[in-house]
Amino acid sequence: MSLVLKHSEISTQVVQSFGQIILSTLDGTIVAVSERVAANKLSDVIGTSLPDFLTSQFIHPTELLETIAAPDLIPASGKTLLVRDQSAPYYVHVHIWDDILHVKWERQTSNIIFTTEVSKFHSTLNGRSRSLWPLVTEALEQIIGYEQIVILQILDDKSSKIVSGPPPLLGKVFSKNFITEDTYAYMREREHIYLPDTARPTQVLYSAEAGIVPHADVMAPPRPPRFSKYVGAKSIIAIPIILNSELWGLVVAWHSTMREIDFQRRVVCQLLVQSAARSQENLIKEKQLEFYELIKRSERQLRAKLSDGYSLNFCLRQHMEPIRQLAKADGIAIYYRGLINGAGLHASEADTERIVRFLQSREKPLLKDNNFRLRHGHRFDTQLTFAGIAALQVAKEEDHYIIWFRKETVSSVIDVEETARKTQDGSDDDGYRFIEREIKDTALFWDDDDLSFIHSLDKMIREATIIRAKEHEHSKENLISANNELEMLTFTLSHDLKNPLSAIKLGIQVLQRKDSMPKEQQKQWFSAIEDGVHSMEQLINSTVELTRTHDYKYVKEPVATDDLIQKIFDKARSQFQNPRCTLRVGKLYPVCGEKGAVRQIFSNLVENAVKFSLREADPCVEIYSERKEGRIKYVIADNGIGIPKEEIMTIQNAFQRASNAKGFPGSGIGLALVTRITKRLGATMTLESSGNGTTVTLTFSDDCL
Template structure:
C-alpha cells in the first residue's frame, strides 16, 4: 500500500461497506472493505468519480444504479434502500443524503424472507386495543431475534438508567431492575443512539476496518458501521456479549431509553429483520407515548379539579395559609409525598411523616439562607445538605414552595429514603472497572407532572394574593372614608350637643338660684325643658352610635394556631421587662378562630401584664393553658403577681382605669379596655379573678366557628 499519510484514518465495524461522496459524486471517503473490492489504493479512489468506482464493482454498466443516485440527489430524497446482485450475492444498498453529502452503505443479505408464522405470532403487537407491556414487547422481539436477552433501559430524570422489563433465556444473567449511574449514559453516548433508528453490532470480537477520508468533518454517526462508544464496547465485552442491537425510544422528541438485545455469541441479523424489529419498537413506543399523554391529561384534569377546589377555599378563607392548612391531604396526594409541613410567620402545621418541630425550624432557616427559588427540589436533600442540620433527618427528599417573596410562608413536602444499588463504572487506561454501590439518603425524584401541580398552585396562589391585595386596598379606602366620617361624627357631637348642653346648664343654674321662690307650675316647666335637653343629647349619641355600628366591618375569622405566638410573646415580654427569672408553665395551647393580628393584641397585652405585674416577685410564675369543648375554647393566663384590689375590679375594663397598687409600674390603663373591645368584636368574653398580693387569673372564651384542621391539633 502506498503512503496515505495525507489522509485521515478512522475505524468502522467490518460487516459492511461505506463510501461518502459529495453531490457532484466525487468520493470523499471509503472504507477498507470497499477499497479492497475495487482493488485500488485509497489515494487513487479518493477524489475520483463515484460512477467509475461502481462500474468497476458491478463489472457491467452501472447506469441504473447511478440513475437512482441522481434522482436521490436531485429530488433531495433523504434515504432509500435498494437491492443489487453482485457475483450471485444479493446486497442491500442504503443511500442517505445529509448536509450535501451522500452516504452509500451496503451489506450482504442474510435471509430473504421472514416466515409468515412468525409474523402471525407478532400480530397482537399491532392491535390498537392491546396495551404496551414492555415485557411482552421484549418477548415478541426475541421470537424474531432469538438472542440471549432483550430488555428495556429507561433513562431517569436523575441521569440514572434502569432496566424496567426483560426477557432472558434460561440460565442467562438477569438485568431486570438493574440500575446504572449517570456515567453509563452521558450526553456523548446518547448522540450515538439518537442519530439512527437502531444500532447493530454483529461481532464485537472481530477487528475493525479502516476508513480513509479527505474530509475530517464527515459525520460518521450517520453510518451503521460506526463503532460503539468505548465505554459500552468495554462493558459488553466485560459481561461476555459479542452481538447486540439497540433501538432508541423517544417521548415528545426527547430521548427516553433503549430496547437492547444481547447475544453472547456473534450473530448476524438480516437488514429486513432489523427494520421489522425497529418498526415493532416504534409502534410499541407510539402506543406507550399515547398512554403517557393520556395519563398526563388525566393528571392535568385532576390539577384543574384541584384548582377549582383551591380557588373556592381561597375565596371562603380570608387567608391563603388557612386554605393550605385545610387541604393538606390533597396537597400531599397531588405530589405523592410522605409528609407535608406548612410554615407561616413562625406558625407550623404538620401532616404525615415530618421532622420534629425544632429540626424543621432549622430546615426552614437553612432554605431561607441558601436559596431564593420559589420552587426548590432535591431528592438527595439528606445526602447533600444533611450535614448542615443538627440531627439525623427522618426523610431523604425535599420539595419546597415559597409563597410570596418575603420568605415567611413555605410549603415543604418530604419523601422517605429509598435504598438502591447502583452499577458504577469507569474506564482507566483502556480497562473498564465495574462495581456495585448502595445509594442511601436518596428519595424517588419528583416527576414533571408533580412539579407541574406545584407550578399551578403557585399561579392560583399568586392570583389570590393579587385579588386579596386589591381587596385590602379597597378596605383601606373604606377605612379612610370611615376615618373621615369619624371626624365628621366628632364635629357633629361637638356642634349638635352644644345647644342642649347649654340649655341644660342654664336651666340648672337658674333652678339653683330660683328654686325656693319659683311656683310649682313654673318649676315643672323647667324640669320638662331639662329632661328634653337630656333626651336630645341621648338621641344624638344613639344616632351617632347607630351610624358608626352600621359602618363597622365585621372581623374576619380564620383558624389561627397559638402555640408559637404565645411562646414567642412570652420570651419577648421576659426580655422587655428584664425578668429572666420568670418561669412559664405551658399546658395545651389550642388554636383559635379569629383574626391573627387581633388575637396577637389580646395576648400581647395579657402576657405583658402578667410578666410586668409579677416582676417584683422573687420567683415570678406564669401559667398558660387552654381547654376546648363543643362550643368554645377557653384560655387561662394566671400569674403570682401583685393582684388587683377588690375595689378596682368593677372598673378594670374602663378606659384609663388603673388600680392604686400599680403606681410603681409604667402603664396607661388602656390595655384591658382594648382587650375587652376586641373580645366583644370576636364574639367572645373575658373574666378576671384576682386577689391582691397573690396574683391574677384571666379567662378568655372564644366561640368555635367549626372544627379545626387536624394538623392544627397536633401537639408541638
C-alpha cells in the same frame, strides 16, 4: 494482518463494523473504502471508477448505476436498492453528504416482510390492557429472534434503569458513567445502533486524503458498548426511544452468539419502536390532562377558601393532603413563622427549623433534592427519617414554606470502575470492570409532573396573594371611612347633647333655688326638662340606629406578636416611668385576629402589667405562648399589686377598678375593652391573682394559621 500501502498519502479512521463502504466524488471517482471492501488492494480501488467497481462487484446493477449517475435525484434521506452478486442478494444504501457519494451494502439474510406481526402489534397497541413496553419486547423478539430484550429508561441524572425485561435484569440501575455522554450523543443521531460482532465493533476506512469526513450514519460508536460486555452479548442492537424530541431511553436486544439481523427486520423494529413511542407520548399527554384537571380542581377549592376570608396558611393547611398527593410525596410540612403543621412522613419540629434556615440561606424560592439526606444529613443532630425533599417558599414570605418529603428507596447500581489489570491469559481487560454498589439515602426523583404541580401551586398562591392584598387595601379604606364617621359622630354627639343637657341642668337649678315658684312656672320648667330628656333620647336612638347600619367584616389573619409586644412594652415602660421593669419572652406564636384588635388587646394588658408593677423592687413582666389542640394560649404575668380575690369577677366590667388601684392612673375600661374584643375574635380571657401579681390567659383559635 499485513498491509502494503502504495500511496503514502492514505489516511485512516474507524467506521461501523458491519457492511462494506465506498466513498466517491459526485463524478464517480472512489476516494475512500472500508477494509471489508479491499483492505489488501487499496491501490486497485482508490482513485478508480465507482461505476466500474460496482459493475464488477454485482450482477447487472442497472438501477444502482442509474442512481449514482444522477446524484441530484437522490433524496436527502438516501435511497436503498436491492442487488445481487454471484452468491447472494445485497441491500445497497446510497446517499450524499458534503458533496461525497456514500455507497454502503450488506447481505440480505431474510426476504420476509413482517406484515402480520406489524398489524398484530398495532392492533394490540390500540386496544391494550397491559403495559406498553412488555408488548414492544414481545413483538421484537418475534421479529429478530434475539435471546434477551430490555427497555432501558434514562433518568434525570443520566443514570439508566431497566423498566421492562426478564426478572433477573428488571429494575437494574446503571450509573451515569455506564453509558457516557458521548455515547448518548451518538445514539441521538441514529435510528438504531447495530453490532453483529461485539468483539469487532469497528472497521478501518482508508481515504485518499485526510480531509474526507464520512457521514455520521457510518461512523463507529465513540467507545465499545459496556452494556454488551456486562450481559455477555456477542451480537447487539439498540434502538433509541425519542419522546417529545428528547432521548427517553433505549430498546436493547442481544444474543449470546453471533447472529446477524437482516436490514429489513431492523427497519421494522425501528418503526415499531417509533410507533410505541408515539403511543407513549399520547398516554403521557392523557395522564397530564388528568393530572392538570386535579391541579385545577384543587386550585378552585383553595381559591374558594381564600375568597371566604380565610388566611393563606389556613387554606394550605386545610389542603395539605391533596397538595402532598399531587406532588407524589410521602409526607408534607407547612412552616409559618414558627408554626409547623405536618402530615405523613415529615421531619421533627427541630429538624424542620433547620431545614427552613438552610432554605433561607439559599435565597431561592424552590428546591428539589432526592439526595438531601446524603448531602446534608451531617447538618442534623439526629438521623433523618426521610431521604429527599422538595420545598417552596410561599408568596416570597421569608418565614413561610411548604416542604415535601420522600422516603428512602434502597437500591443497587451497576457502576464502572477503571482498572489496569490483565486477564488470566495476559490480555488487557478493556481498562474497566463492573461493580454493584448499594445506594442509600436516596429517594425517587422529582419528575416533570411533580415540578409542574409545584410551579402551578406557586403561581396560584402569588395570584391569590395579589387579590388578597387588594381586598385588604379595600378593607383598610372602609376602616378609614368608618373611623372618620366615628369621629364625626363623636363630635356631633358632644355638640348636640350639650343643648338638652344645659336645659335640664338649668331647670333643675331654678327649681332647687325657688321653692315658692308658682305651679304654672314649675310646669313650664318640668316641661323644658322633659323636652330635654326627650331630645337626648331621640338623639341616642338615632345614633344607635345609625351605628347598626354599619356592619364591617373583619378578616382574620395571622398576626405576628414578637415585635409588637416588644414595642408596646418599651412604650409602656417609658409612659409609666418604670425603667427598671424587665420583659421575659418565651415562644410567641402568631395570633389569629385583626391587626388593630390584636394590638388593642396586648396594649391594654402589657400596659397594665408595667403600670401596676411600678412599686416593686424588681418589676418583671413575663409573656409566652403555647399551641395545643387547635388553640393558641398566651400567658401574660406580672409581679405587681395584684387584684383582690373578691374583685376578680367584677374587674372586667366597664369603669370598674380594683380597690387597691388608687394612686395609679386609669379609667377602668381597659379590661372591659379587652373582654369585648376577645369575644369578637372568638377568643377568651381569664384572670388569676393571689394578691401578689396578676396572670392573664388569652386563648385564641388557630383557624387562620
